[in-house]
Each structure stands twice: as structure tokens, then as C-alpha cells.
Amino acid sequence: MSRKRVKLLVDSLTRSSKHFNKSEVECLVKLFDTLVAKASSHFAGAGFDRTVFRDTLHSAFGLTDEVMLDRVFSTFDRSNTGNITVVEWVEGLGVLLRGTLEEKMKYCFAIYDLNGDGYISREEMFQMLKNSLLIQPADEEPDEGVKDLVEIALKKMDYDHDGKLSFTDFEKAVREESLLLEAFGPCLPDIKSIIAFEQKVFRETPK
Numbered sequence: 188m189s190r191k192r193v194k195l196l197v198d199s200l201t202r203s204s205k206h207f208n209k210s211e212v213e214c215l216v217k218l219f220d221t222l223v224a225k226a227s228s229h230f231a232g233a234g235f236d237r238t239v240f241r242d243t244l245h246s247a248f249g250l251t252d253e254v255m256l257d258r259v260f261s262t263f264d265r266s267n268t269g270n271i272t273v274v275e276w277v278e279g280l281g282v283l284l285r286g287t288l289e290e291k292m293k294y295c296f297a298i299y300d301l302n303g304d305g306y307i308s309r310e311e312m313f314q315m316l317k318n319s320l321l322i323q324p325a326d327e328e329p330d331e332g333v334k335d336l337v338e339i340a341l342k343k344m345d346y347d348h349d350g351k352l353s354f355t356d357f358e359k360a361v362r363e364e365s366l367l368l369e370a371f372g373p374c375l376p377d378i379k380s381i382i383a384f385e386q387k388v389f390r391e392t393p394k
């Protein structure tokens with residue numbers, strides 16, 4: 188990319204970003220470029236693929252679970268093209284690193300709403316919980332324990348009693364008990380890895 192185009196890109200991203208200043212956006216674009224260079228498959232539009240995304244989030248934030256990383260990828264990849272563009276990258280990191288509670292609630296809800304129909308269903312809770320819990324092999328009927336948890340979650344969060352969680356249900360529950368934000372599986376980086384990531388990426392401020 189030419190210098191002028193990079194400048195235009197950084198200006199436009201800085202304007203649209205609620206969380207990063209100009210020099211931070213520059214650092215994120217720089218990191219984006221190194222990730223694109225790493226990607227084995229090259230798309231028509233510039234971006235990097237799922238594999239690079241997974242490796243990056245794994246090493247930066249310690250997110251190791253494959254299923255969860257796929258969900259995080261899908262919420263970043265808003266245009267659903269199978270690769271992450273620079274806009275998606277900066278916006279997604281904005282939520283992960285510095286998102287407001289509102290943004291984080293939307294993000295987590297989208298992670299758990301596997302089919303994207305606007306509700307977290309019993310089946311979706313079951314799948315996410317089953318995946319995120321370490322089932323002891325000694326458990327005779329591990330699925331039963333997960334089913335019980337789904338019912339407990341519904342009892343606590345399904346305010347309108349329709350057997351599924353709308354965003355309104357989810358929001359109300361999280362505002363009452365913030366731990367419910369990641370009720371169906373960890374999908375946000377912890378504060379330690381956020382600080383480490385920011386120190387590493389934003390350390391050198393390009394001119």
C-alpha cells in the first residue's frame with residue numbers, strides 16, 4: 188500500500204474508532220500488515236484468514252478453545268467472507284481490549300447465538316456449555332449435568348419465560364450479575380493479557 192493510502196486509511200479508521208487514538212490505529216494497521224503477510228491464502232480483498240487469526244488470539248490472549256476461537260472469528264468477520272479486513276480487525280479489537288459493557292454484551296451474545304437468529308436457544312446453551320466445561324470421564328451421564336446447567340441458566344436469565352434468551356433477557360441478567368456476561372464460555376481476554384498486548388503493540392509509536 189502506498190504511503191498516502193495508508194495515511195487515508197489510518198485517518199478514516201481513527202475517525203470511526205471509538206477506542207483508539209491515531210497512533211494506536213497506526214500500530215494496529217502495522218500489526219495487521221504483518222498478519223496479512225503471514226496468511227497462506229490470499230484473498231481478493233486484503234485480509235488474513237482463520238488460521239492466522241486463531242494463532243494470533245491464541246498467543247495474545249490465551250484463548251485456546253477451538254470452538255470458541257471459531258466463534259470469535261465469526262463475530263470479527265462481520266462481512267462473512269472468511270477473512271478479516273483491517274476495518275474488522277480494528278473494530279473487533281476495540282471491543283475485546285476496550286469495549287464498553289454494552290459492546291461486550293453484544294459481542295458475547297453474538298458468540299453464543301450460534302445460528303444468528305437473535306436468540307440463545309437451549310440447544311445453543313447446551314453446545315457452548317458442553318464445550319467449555321471439562322467433563323470428568325468418571326461422570327456417568329455428563330450430558331445430564333450440562334442439561335441441568337442449561338435449566339439453571341434459563342431460570343435465572345429468561346425473564347419473559349419463552350424458553351430462550353433474547354438480547355433483552357441477556358442484558359437484564361448481565362446488568363444484575365456481571366459474571367453472567369461470559370455465562371456460556373470464556374470469550375473475552377483477561378485484563379493481564381490485555382495489558383501485555385497493549386504494551387507490546389502500542390510500545391513503539393510510529394511517526
Ligand code: CA
Nearest residue numbers: 300302304306
Ligand atoms: Ca440462536
Ligand code: CA
Nearest residue numbers: 349351352353
Ligand atoms: Ca426469553
